[in-house]
Amino acid sequence: MSSTTEADAESVLRLVTPSLDLKRHKGQAGKIAVIGGCREYTGAPYFAAISALKIGADLSHVFCTKDAAPVIKSYSPELIVHPVLEESYTISHFSEEERRQVQEKVVGEVEKWMEIFDCLVIGPGLGRDPFLLECVSEIMLLARKFNVPFVVDGDGLFLVTNSIDLVNSYPLAVLTPNVNEYKRLVQKVMNCEVDEENTGDQLRSLAKQIGGVTILRKGKSDLISNGEIVKSVSIYGSPRRCGGQGDILSGSVAVFLSWSQQLISGHESLSENPAILGCIAASGLLRKAASLAFTKHKRSTLTSDIIGCLGESLEDICPAS
Numbered sequence: 001m002s003s004t005t006e007a008d009a010e011s012v013l014r015l016v017t018p019s020l021d022l023k024r025h026k027g028q029a030g031k032i033a034v035i036g037g038c039r040e041y042t043g044a045p046y047f048a049a050i051s052a053l054k055i056g057a058d059l060s061h062v063f064c065t066k067d068a069a070p071v072i073k074s075y076s077p078e079l080i081v082h083p084v085l086e087e088s089y090t091i092s093h094f095s096e097e098e099r100r101q102v103q104e105k106v107v108g109e110v111e112k113w114m115e116i117f118d119c120l121v122i123g124p125g126l127g128r129d130p131f132l133l134e135c136v137s138e139i140m141l142l143a144r145k146f147n148v149p150f151v152v153d154g155d156g157l158f159l160v161t162n163s164i165d166l167v168n169s170y171p172l173a174v175l176t177p178n179v180n181e182y183k184r185l186v187q188k189v190m191n192c193e194v195d196e197e198n199t200g201d202q203l204r205s206l207a208k209q210i211g212g213v214t215i216l217r218k219g220k221s222d223l224i225s226n227g228e229i230v231k232s233v234s235i236y237g238s239p240r241r242c243g244g245q246g247d248i249l250s251g252s253v254a255v256f257l258s259w260s261q262q263l264i265s266g267h268e269s270l271s272e273n274p275a276i277l278g279c280i281a282a283s284g285l286l287r288k289a290a291s292l293a294f295t296k297h298k299r300s301t302l303t304s305d306i307i308g309c310l311g312e313s314l315e316d317i318c319p320a321s
Ligand SMILES: NC(=O)C1=CN([C@@H]2O[C@H](COP(=O)(O)OP(=O)(O)OC[C@H]3O[C@@H](n4cnc5c(N)ncnc54)[C@H](OP(=O)(O)O)[C@@H]3O)[C@@H](O)[C@H]2O)[C@@H](O)CC1
Pocket: 040, 041, 042, 043, 044, 045, 123, 124, 125, 126, 127, 128, 153, 154, 155, 178, 180, 181, 243, 244, 246, 247
C-alpha cells in the first residue's frame, strides 16, 4: 500500500527561503557549482547555473570542457566559468602516465574550489565521454570527502547508474532522473522494470537500496523519496515539454537544499530532511514558473521563458519585502 502524500510546496518554499537582510554578505545565500558542459551541450549547464542565480544564490560556477567554456561565458557574464574538463579526443595521443597526470590536474582544479561550495550539480550537458566521466567520478568522491551535497542529473545519472557506489549511502546525494533515467536506475539497481501501479513504493525501495539517497522522479507529478517517506508535488505546471526544464530543476534543487541545510543547522528543533525540503521547494517553484510562462507564451514557451518567470513566481510566494 502506497503512503505517498502531497507536499505543501508553497509552505516549504516560505519556510526555506531566507529573508533578504542587509547584514548578510556575498556568498551567504549560496555558492553553487555545475559540473557539466561539453562540445555537444552548452545549454544544459547554463540553464542549471543561471536558474540558481535567478532564485537567489549569490555565486554560480560552471566547470566544463575547454570548447564549451567560451560559449557558456557568452550566454552570461554572471557565471564564473572554469574550462577544466577534458574529453578523450584531446588526449588521444597521450600515454597512460600522461592521461593519469591530466586526470590529476582536472580533479586538482576542482579541488581548489570544493570547500567553498554549498552544493554541486553534476551532469547537465556533461556528455558520456569515458575519460571525462572518470574524472567526474573522482570529483564525486572529493565532494563526499568534503561533505558537499550534490545533485546528480542528466549524464551524471548515466555515470552513477553504472557505478552506484559513487552515491551509495551518501545522505547528501540527490538524484533527479527523468523517465528514461529512472527506468535505467530501476533496471540496474532493482533488476526489474518500472512498476507504474506502485510508483511510490518502488521509489522508496530504490532510494533505500541506494543507502538512503534522495531521489526526485520527474514526471506528470514529481515524486520524492529518501527511502523512508514519499512526497509528491502535483501542482499544475505546463503542457510544454521543451528540453531544459530538468536543468532548471537541478539548479533549483541545489539552491533550496543549501538553504534548507542552513535553516536546519540553525534550528535544532527542526528535524526535517534538507534534501527532501530542497526537492519539494524546487519542484513547486519550477512548476509554478512553467505555468506562468505558459500563460504568457503558450505554444512558443521555451526554457528561457520559464527561467524568466522564476523570480516572479518566488516573489508571489515569498515577497522580498
Ligand atoms: N539545450 C541543452 O543543451 C540540453 C541538453 N540536455 C542534455 O542532454 C543530455 C541527454 O539528456 P536527455 O534528457 O536527452 O536524456 P535522455 O532522455 O535519457 O536521452 C534521450 C535519448 O538519447 C539517448 N542519449 C542521450 N545522450 C546520449 C549519448 N551521449 N550517447 C548515446 N545516446 C544518448 C538516450 O539513449 P539511452 O541512454 O537510453 O541509451 C535516450 O534514448 C544530458 O546531458 C542533458 O543534460 C538536456 O538537458 C536538454 C537541454
